[in-house]
Amino acid sequence: MKISRLLVFVFLITPYFLLAQTKEVLFSIDNNPYYTDEFVRVYKKNLDLVKDDSQKDLDKYLELFIGYKLKVEKANKLGLQNGNNYQNELKSYRNQLSKNYLNDSKVTNELIQEAYDRLQQEVRASHILVLVDEGASPADTLKAYQKITAIKKRLDAGEDFITVAQQTSEDPSVKENNGDLGYFSAFRMVYPFENAAYHTPVGQVSKPFRTRFGYHLVKVADKRANRGEVTVAHIMLLKQDENGPKEKAKSTIDAIYQKIQQGESFESLAQQFSEDKSSASKGGILQRFGSGQLSSEEFENVAFGLKERQQISAPFETQFGWHIVKLIEKHPVGSLSEMKSELEDKIKRDERSLLITNSLAKKLRSKYDVNKNLTLLSKVKSVVNDKFYNQTWEVPAKNNQLEGVVLTLNKVKKVNSKVFLDYISSSQKGNIKTKPISRLVDELFEKFTDEQVLAYYNDNLENEFPEFRYVMDEYRDGLLLFDLMEKEIWNRAKNDTLALNTYFQDNIKNYQWKKRLQADILSSTDLKIIEKAQKFLKKGKSLDYIKAELNKDGKVNIISKSGLYEIDADVLSQFNNLSKGVSSIVSKDNYYFVVHVIDEKPSGNKELSETKGRVISDYQQYLENHWVDELKKEFSIKVNQDVFLKVKNQLSK
Known part of the structure; x- marks a missing residue:
């Protein structure tokens, strides 16, 4: 199910269930009737969701609703409802939605309690895997079972687990981790594996058991209290490639750490220097995580090892590069009432959901x-x-x-x-x-x-649950609308190159480069240091020379970065009338900056190739804004004003 389909129209958000009411024809499109009950239900459902107050106005909302139905009529007229992709998407969504109704509350609550109890602990385990497909022949299955049984006998006889794992396990990662899976908690492994890990005492090896991957043996090395989750920020410098200077990242991360020790802002330094682009703009903050969720156990251990909020680690290395980590907040495991909804959602997506459906089947047999x-x-x-x-x-x-x-x-x-x-x-x-x-x-x-x-x-x-029918009806229309917009708007905007270029030329004033500067930006928290740097720049000294002169006695007093920037990008917006040469000094967020402008590129028109993505988006919006007017000419619309007046009176009470 494509997420973008969910965003097609505001009518398709959370269901709202309405008491039965009189059903009358509100309007028709080419003699196809649309009724008051649907209009009122949809209006009430979205009343608190729309941000634009004009959409709460019933006259304007009716216009929106008619426009929506015009698009659906157009889709049906083109036969889009018969397309294979449409049918498959609708079926897929119905299958997803129906899972909410294939539920046995008693079994679900038992599974929630089991999962919550397990979440109190983290298990460290190693395993040995003998691969066998779920649908393997009896001979292959027996062969795999005999192999795992023979391995278990070797372990029972006292052979070393790591040695046996290296020799026999068919998990490809065994060469790197000796079968060690690290720490994990509930929902991190397939359900049968989780069961074996939690039921096996520390230091012992489980009996052979089967998952969809094959037969396993699990040895539990440790069980500890769940560390919960943690939110941290980090500054990261990527490892250099084989041809790059190997010590550059290490020396830079040490310089950044020194500046932090000198009292400079972690967040500002992350924004300036972290090479994790997804977090740098947010001051280095990462999404919260728990044990086993990241690809680096070293990173997790450092993060969980920080005790106090705002505590900052020393630089450390992982397989990805060099990091400095700052603790934002620790999140212990919540109470059962706090986590119940989250656990239920996870169970529905997990193998243990089969226990629920099997129980439901028994109840339906009696019904x-x-x-x-x-x-x-x-x-x-x-x-x-x-x-x-x-x-x-x-x-x-x-x-x-x-x-x-x-x-x-x-x-x-x-x-x-x-x-x-x-x-x-x-x-x-x-x-x-x-x-x-x-x-x-x-x-x-x-x-x-x-x-x-x-x-x-x-x-x-649909017959047993009216609310289910409402949601399916709305998605049926919404998916049609998506396919129609893809055909009539989105693809047209991307593929009609002549029309796109005409739109671009007609609106060229919206696609302009600002003045751009090829520049070096130097920063420091010390005004005297930045003044010295300014003097050096005016004398034509290189950045390496300036850093060598000003970063002495183990202190990093100045850092620089270089690139091509628009005139108002980054800290450049703080300067007045930047031009070639060395700028004046400005201050921002406890930092002082000076800029050496090496070259200038004047403002002017962008080429279509330089802004094509934005032009396509704007052209799509232009086409959509004029679309409903075209549809009103194509279809006959009749509104029953007397019935609409009744609806107004009803909704105003």
């Missing part, structure tokens, strides 16, 4: 009228044989005795035996070993019935 055709089921059993176990059984050719309805739900949904026979055939990949074969068929039929019950429930969510 629905489930009728099994046992006579026909007996005939099905008679044609399934032991070839199933080696995955060579095939559904018999047309057989009148096997035809008929094998399962009926609520006297409405009738499931043909052919569907069950195909289900049996596809189940051969699951390596099910239940014997005798009649018992295996009974086992499969119970699973098949659960799936059919859940599918019937899922298919009827």
Whole structure:
């Protein structure tokens, strides 16, 4: 599901559920009616969400609503509702939305409690993996199981876990980590692996267990109280490539650390020098994280090792480069009430959600009228044989005795035996070993019935839950609108190069370079130091010379950076009438700055290639602003003013 689709129209935000009300035709487009109940529901849903007060005005809101429906009508007229991508996107979203209804609250709450209890601890574990696909043949599965069992016997006999892991584990990372996975907590591993890790005592090795990756053995090295999460800021200098000066990053990070020790602002230095572009503009602040969430255990340990807010680490090295870290805040594990919603969301996305759906199936069986055709089921059993176990059984050719309805739900949904026979055939990949074969068929039929019950429930969510129907109706329209805008607006703006160039030339005043300067910017917290630097610049001294003269006795008194800047970029906006040569001195945020302007580039028109992304965006907005006017000419619109007046009166109460 593309996130951009969610942003198509403000009507498609959080559902609002409305009491039943009289349904009348509010307006029509080419004789297709649109009713008051939908208009009122959508208006109320968005009343507190729209930022523009004009959109709360009912007359203007009606115009917006009609414009929206005009676009949907246009999409239907073009047949976009029949497109494969549209159908697949709608199906995908419905599948996602329906997960909120495939829930058993009792089992969910038990899983929430289990997850919360586990979150109190972090486990450090190593593992040995023998790979085997979920749908592997019985022979391959047995071979893998025998291999993991043999490995377990070696460990039980006292062999060293690391040595055995290096020799036998099929996890590619074993060469680098000896099977050590570091510390982790709930939701960091697949559920069966998590279960084994938390159920195995420290110092012991688990029994062999299977995940979707294969068979595992887990050795638990340690269990400790969960460190929670931490928010830090950092200054990072990337490692130099093999051809670069190896000591440059180290000497620079040491110089920055020295300036911090001298009392200079961590945030300002991060903005000026950190090479982590995603955090530098925010003073180096990173998103909060917990153990095992970053790719560097060294970084995590330094971050969690800081005790007091605002405490700053010494420079340290990771595989990514050199860092200085500042502690912003520690976030201990919250209370169960605080975390319940978050844990429930994680459970729904996790393997343990299968426990919930299986429980729901049992409840739905008691709710629905489930009728099994046992006579026909007996005939099905008679044609399934032991070839199933080696995955060579095939559904018999047309057989009148096997035809008929094998399962009926609520006297409405009738499931043909052919569907069950195909289900049996596809189940051969699951390596099910239940014997005798009649018992295996009974086992499969119970699973098949659960799936059919859940599918019937899922298919009827619109009938059982009005709010589900509302959301699906709105997304159905919204996805159509997205496809229409892609076709009529976005692609047109990108692909019609002649029209785009015409728009660009007509609006060239909006695409101008400001005056640009090739310049060196020098900064210091000491006015006397920056004055000396200014004098050196005026004498034509190089940056290396200036740093050598002014950064003495172990102190970093001055730092510089160079580049091509627009006249108002960065600190340059603080200067008046910058031109070639050495500037005056200005101060900002406890720093003093001087600039050496090496070259100037005058203001002027940008080339289309230099600003094409922005021009395309502006042209798309221009096309969209004029789109509804074109649609009003294409379609016939009739508004029932008497009904609209009733709606106004109703909503004003």
